[in-house]
Amino acid sequence: MIVNGVAIDDTFAEAFGMRATRILVTALNLKWAYHAAHSMTGFATSVIGCGCEAGIERELAPDETPDGRPGLSVLLFAVSGKELAKQLERRVGQCVLTSPTSAVFAGLDGEPVNLAKNLRFFGDGFQMSKVIGGKRYWRVPVMDGEFVGEETTGMIKAVGGGNFLVLARGQPEALGACEAAVAAMAKLQGVIMPFPGGIVRSGSKVGSKYKALPASTNDAFCPTLRGAVKSELARDTGAVLEIVIDGLSEIEVRNAMRAGIEAACKIGSAGGVQRISAGNYGGKLGPFHFRLREIMQ
Amino acid sequence: MTALTLTLRATPARDIDLSGLNPERLAAMDRDAIGTMRLSGGRQVRDFFDIAIGDAQHLVIRNADQQLTYVGAGMRAGTITVEGNCGAYAGQAMRGGKLIITGSAGDFVGGAPPGERQGMRGGTIAIYGNAGDRAGERMRRGLILIGGNAGACCGANMLAGTIFVAGNMGAMPGFALRRGSLLLRRQPQAVPATFQESGEHSLLFLTLLEKQLQREGAAFARFLPFPNKARRYCGDLACGGTGEMLVFQRDSSNSDIRSS
Numbered sequence: 001m002i003v004n005g006v007a008i009d010d011t012f013a014e015a016f017g018m019r020a021t022r023i024l025v026t027a028l029n030l031k032w033a034y035h036a037a038h039s040m041t042g043f044a045t046s047v048i049g050c051g052c053e054a055g056i057e058r059e060l061a062p063d064e065t066p067d068g069r070p071g072l073s074v075l076l077f078a079v080s081g082k083e084l085a086k087q088l089e090r091r092v093g094q095c096v097l098t099s100p101t102s103a104v105f106a107g108l109d110g111e112p113v114n115l116a117k118n119l120r121f122f123g124d125g126f127q128m129s130k131v132i133g134g135k136r137y138w139r140v141p142v143m144d145g146e147f148v149g150e151e152t153t154g155m156i157k158a159v160g161g162g163n164f165l166v167l168a169r170g171q172p173e174a175l176g177a178c179e180a181a182v183a184a185m186a187k188l189q190g191v192i193m194p195f196p197g198g199i200v201r202s203g204s205k206v207g208s209k210y211k212a213l214p215a216s217t218n219d220a221f222c223p224t225l226r227g228a229v230k231s232e233l234a235r236d237t238g239a240v241l242e243i244v245i246d247g248l249s250e251i252e253v254r255n256a257m258r259a260g261i262e263a264a265c266k267i268g269s270a271g272g273v274q275r276i277s278a279g280n281y282g283g284k285l286g287p288f289h290f291r292l293r294e295i296m297q
Numbered sequence: 298m299t300a301l302t303l304t305l306r307a308t309p310a311r312d313i314d315l316s317g318l319n320p321e322r323l324a325a326m327d328r329d330a331i332g333t334m335r336l337s338g339g340r341q342v343r344d345f346f347d348i349a350i351g352d353a354q355h356l357v358i359r360n361a362d363q364q365l366t367y368v369g370a371g372m373r374a375g376t377i378t379v380e381g382n383c384g385a386y387a388g389q390a391m392r393g394g395k396l397i398i399t400g401s402a403g404d405f406v407g408g409a410p411p412g413e414r415q416g417m418r419g420g421t422i423a424i425y426g427n428a429g430d431r432a433g434e435r436m437r438r439g440l441i442l443i444g445g446n447a448g449a450c451c452g453a454n455m456l457a458g459t460i461f462v463a464g465n466m467g468a469m470p471g472f473a474l475r476r477g478s479l480l481l482r483r484q485p486q487a488v489p490a491t492f493q494e495s496g497e498h499s500l501l502f503l504t505l506l507e508k509q510l511q512r513e514g515a516a517f518a519r520f521l522p523f524p525n526k527a528r529r530y531c532g533d534l535a536c537g538g539t540g541e542m543l544v545f546q547r548d549s550s551n552s553d554i555r556s557s
Contacts, residue, residue, distance in 0.1 A: 067504050103501055126539060128476065129457065130502050131419075131438060133509040139502055148501045 001293050003261075005269025006276060008292050013163045013257065014280035015288035018047075018077045019084045020158030020248055022107030023115065024060060025096055026071035036099035037072045040091040044076070045195045048215060052078040052087040053160060053246050055192030066105045067148070073107050075192045077160045077246045084155060085113045093119050097140070097147050106135070106153035108248075116140070116149025159288050162245035162253035165203065165221065165277040166264050170238035173272025175199070178241045180267060181260035188259060190252035191245050203242045206281055218279070237274055250288055258295050300355035300378070301331075303346040309364045312384055313345060314338070316367035320375025320394065323353040358383075363403060369396040372420065378516075385429065391439065393419040397516050401426030401445065409435040415456060417441070423517055430467065433460045436477065440506075442520045452479045455540065459506070461520060474533045474540040480523070481544045492532030492542055499526050500543070 001008040025040070027033040037056050044054035053076070060071040076091075078084035096102050097119055104115060120127040120138040128139045129151075136151040166181070168174035182198035185191065193199075208216035219225050220232040221240045233240070243260055247253035267273050278292055301323060314337040323331060328350050332343035342348070346358075354375040358368065361381030369377045370389040379387075382400035388407045402424045407417035408431060416435040423442045430448035433441050436458040443451075446464035453472040461480040469489060471479050480503075488494075503523045510517040527543035 066508070067501050068508065128478075128539070128541075130459065130478075130506070132502070132505050133512070137502060137505060139500075145498055146500060146502070148505070 001296065003265040003296065004267075006265045006273050008261070008265075008296055009275060009277040010291075010293055011278050012280055012283070012292065013161075013278035013290040014283060014286040015159050015161040015163075015250075015253060015290065016079075016286040017288075018053075018079060018158045018160035018246065019081045019155055020075060020077045020108075020160075020246070021084060021088060021110075021113055021153050021155045022057065022248070023074050023076070023088070023092070023153050024065055024071050024105040024107045025074055026060075026065045026067050026069040026103045026105070027099065028069065028101035030059065030070040030072075032099060032101050033070055033072045036096045036102045037074050039099065040095035041074060041076075041194075042095075044087075044091075045200070047077070047079050047083075047160070051083060052076050052091075053192070053194035054087075054091070055194050055246075057192060058186075058189060066150075067103055069103070075190075075246070075248070077158055077192075077194075081111070081113065081155055088153075089114055089118060092116070092149070093122075097122065097142075097149070100144050103148040105150045108154035108156060110154030110156040112152040113155040115151060115153045116147075117151045119147075119149060156248065158246065158248050159250050159253050160246040161286060162247060162257055162288070162290055163242055163279050164257055164261055164292065165240050165242050165275075165279065166273060167221075167233065167237050167240050167275040167277060169236065169272035169274065173267075174239040174241045177264040177267045177271065177273045178243055180263040181243055184263035185243070185245070185256045185260045188252070188256050190249065191247040191256040193243055193245055195244055198243060200242045200244055203240070203279060206285075221277075232277070234274070242279065253288070254290055254295055257290055257292075261292070261296060298352040299349075300357045301351040301353045302349040302357045302359060303342070304349070304359040305346055305361060305365070308362050309345060311338075312364050312366045313340075314367045315358075315365055316370040316386075316389070318342070318356065318358075318377075319369065319372040320354050320356050320377065321373055323356060324375075326353070361398075361400065363401075366403070368398075369394075369422075372396065382426070388417055388420070388422045388441075390415075391417045391420045391422065395420060395513075395516075396422045398422070398424045398426070402428050402432075404429035404431055404448065405434060406432040407436050407439065407441050408433070417458065421513075421517065423520070425519070427464065428462075433458065436460070442510075442517065444520060452477065455479075463520060471533055471540065471542055473536050474542075475536045476540045478540065479542045480527070481542060481546075483546050484528075484544050485542075488530055488542065489532065491535040492530040493534060493538075495529045495531055497526050497528050500529075503527065503543075 041054040057073040065071040123140040140147040203218040204215040366384040373392040376395040379398040385403035409416035415437040427445035449467035455474040455477040466485040530542040
């Protein structure tokens with residue numbers, strides 16, 4: 001399959017079942033909502049080393065938030081409900097509770113997971129509960145007034161690890177195509193691209209020659225190893241970048257992959273984009289297989 | 298579907314206890330069963346009311362009078378609309394649902410049964426007129442909205458929950474209040490010495506409450522708007538001081554903070 005001169009490999013992205021939640025972070029203005037959300041989604045690129053994968057889903061207008069202030073919706077993904085609960089509480093406690101004027105609310109219905117339920121104890125006995133419309137909120141006195149947080153949010157089954165690779169003539173071409181792809185995917189709801197700027201340069205394979213490491217560099221796609229290993233790259237491919245997608249459902253990941261690949265292909269071979277491929281483990285590890293050519297039909 | 302309607306034919310000679318007339322109980326009853334339902338004192342519902350069958354999830358009591366006591370006591374779900382006044386003990390030990398009183402209510406609204414430690418534990422009571430003494434006494438959870446004046450000891454021994462009063466407060470508001478919030482549109486004549494002012498604050502939960510009341514319709518939105526700033530009094534300091542009295546009015550001249 002060729003799209004605008006870009007070859008779409010006959011392969012698939014292999015994704016995994018994860019647990020996910022959505023929370024709404026509001027503040028006096030969008031600037032401070034971003035400070036809180038950027039902080040809590042920092043160092044959340046991969047569950048391998050960060051405990052969770054997290055990102056900002058979209059901006060929320062004041063009429064979309066429970067408290068009528070501007071805000072952001074944030075998605076968090078983890079490999080288990082227990083780990084998700086741990087990461088959520090730790091990140092909201094350290095990054096949202098601490099951020100001036102912030103408040104936090106549930107953004108999903110589902111299995112309850114603690115949001116401000118335990119953070120309330122920071123109030124040292126001065127915290128107050130209010131049940132409004134069947135939902136419990138905690139008011140915790142802090143130095144700029146009160147931190148308000150909903151007691152729980154919802155947790156659902158989700159999909160993590162959707163991906164595609166952009167193979168290009170060189171670094172600038174690969175980066176430009178991926179930036180266009182991330183910009184297109186960021187318009188969709190229910191997905192995040194957890195790596196810096198939504199793009200990852202260090203794609204990995206399972207295993208390593210070093211026993212302590214569960215994963216190591218994806219040598220088949222490293223241009224500097226062409227000739228030394230069984231390379232997947234043509235002689236004129238100078239750089240490969242990957243976009244990883246976590247979504248609340250399989251269809252949302254699929255739609256995001258299509259939007260991203262379309263945007264990369266729009267730049268086309270004239271812009272140095274050569275191939276679109278995907279990362280998988282032979283189909284044995286993840287239950288979700290996103291075949292590139294089916295997605296692009 | 299129209300509401301199940303009970304119309305009081307004439308003012309009773311003495312108080313009638315309506316504690317059994319709750320939507321969840323009436324839902325399983327037909328017209329005859331409701332009519333022959335025994336009230337305390339041995340009389341039946343049909344001795345006092347004309348019955349118009351409808352959706353029992355919304356019970357309407359027409360021509361209501363202050364002789365009707367214990368209206369909505371112990372209710373857990375649904376809506377009761379009292380068209381007129383009602384007597385004492387309305388919403389006693391209420392667990393959920395909505396009780397709307399278009400007139401005034403007697404003493405002990407949302408209070409606790411004798412010997413019980415907790416009063417109202419959920420739901421919303423909206424009183425368009427005045428409330429008698431000791432409204433919300435020992436209240437544990439829920440919301441009481443009073444469009445007129447509140448009698449003495451409003452929120453006495455309150456454990457948690459929220460009471461809003463648009464009019465004037467009687468003596469000793471929040472007496473022995475342990476937790477919970479008294480929201481007062483007007484400055485009380487005298488704030489008890491055991492409540493200490495902590496200044497004016499913007500409180501986000503007021504916005505959450507305001508938006509919820511807007512969602513619940515005109516019967517509740519009539520108590521709005523709430524200003525986004527309130528003068529906070531911590532109290533009752535004789536009982537831990539973790540409750541609060543929030544006064545919306547900036548001073549005694551009735552000016553609202555939002556409009557000033």
